[in-house]
Amino acid sequence: VYARLARLEAEKIIAGYTLRMGQAFSRTRMRAHVMIKCLPRFNLEVETELARLSEVSAIYAISGEYDIIALLEAANGEEVNDLIDRIGLLEGVERTTTSVLLATKLER
Numbered sequence: 878v879y880a881r882l883a884r885l886e887a888e889k890i891i892a893g894y895t896l897r898m899g900q901a902f903s904r905t906r907m908r909a910h911v912m913i914k915c916l917p918r919f920n921l922e923v924e925t926e927l928a929r930l931s932e933v934s935a936i937y938a939i940s941g942e943y944d945i946i947a948l949l950e951a952a953n954g955e956e957v958n959d960l961i962d963r964i965g966l967l968e969g970v971e972r973t974t975t976s977v978l979l980a981t982k983l984e985r
Contacts, residue, residue, distance in 0.1 A: 907957050908950045908978040911964055912943040919969025920944055926967045932960050943974070 885891040915923050920938070927933050927947050935948040947964065951957045957977065965973050 906950050907953055908948065909957050909961070910976045910978070911947045911949060911961060912939075912974045912976075913945040913947060913964065914942065914971045914973070915944045916969050916971050923967055923969045927964070930960065930963070932956070 882891065913923065913927075923945060924936055924938075927936050927945070932949050932951050933947050934950050937946045937948075938944065939946055949957060949960055951960060954977075957975075961973065961975055964970060
């Protein structure tokens with residue numbers, strides 16, 4: 878098993894390992910998706926600033942009206958609200974639309 882895992886890692890099939898938190902912890906957190914529309918040519922700068930925020934757990938480039946989706950995680954609604962305000966103030970952010978995640982139905 879160890880030899881096979883080492884081979885898969887060497888072939889870059891396995892890129893790394895992660896920790897998945899249990900439901901008891903996840904229930905204590907509030908998560909939200911923030912769709913972000915950037916001013917022209919500001920995507921890289923906005924992505925860089927988002928990556929500096931510890932509450933941002935993922936950043937996705939998307940097609941369509943918006944340019945980026947950021948996944949946020951915080952302890953409560955007040956922290957999520959403050960984070961959304963901070964994101965809206967980043968240079969290059971034209972507007973945001975936020976959806977708070979109410980329940981996880983499937984996560985793989």
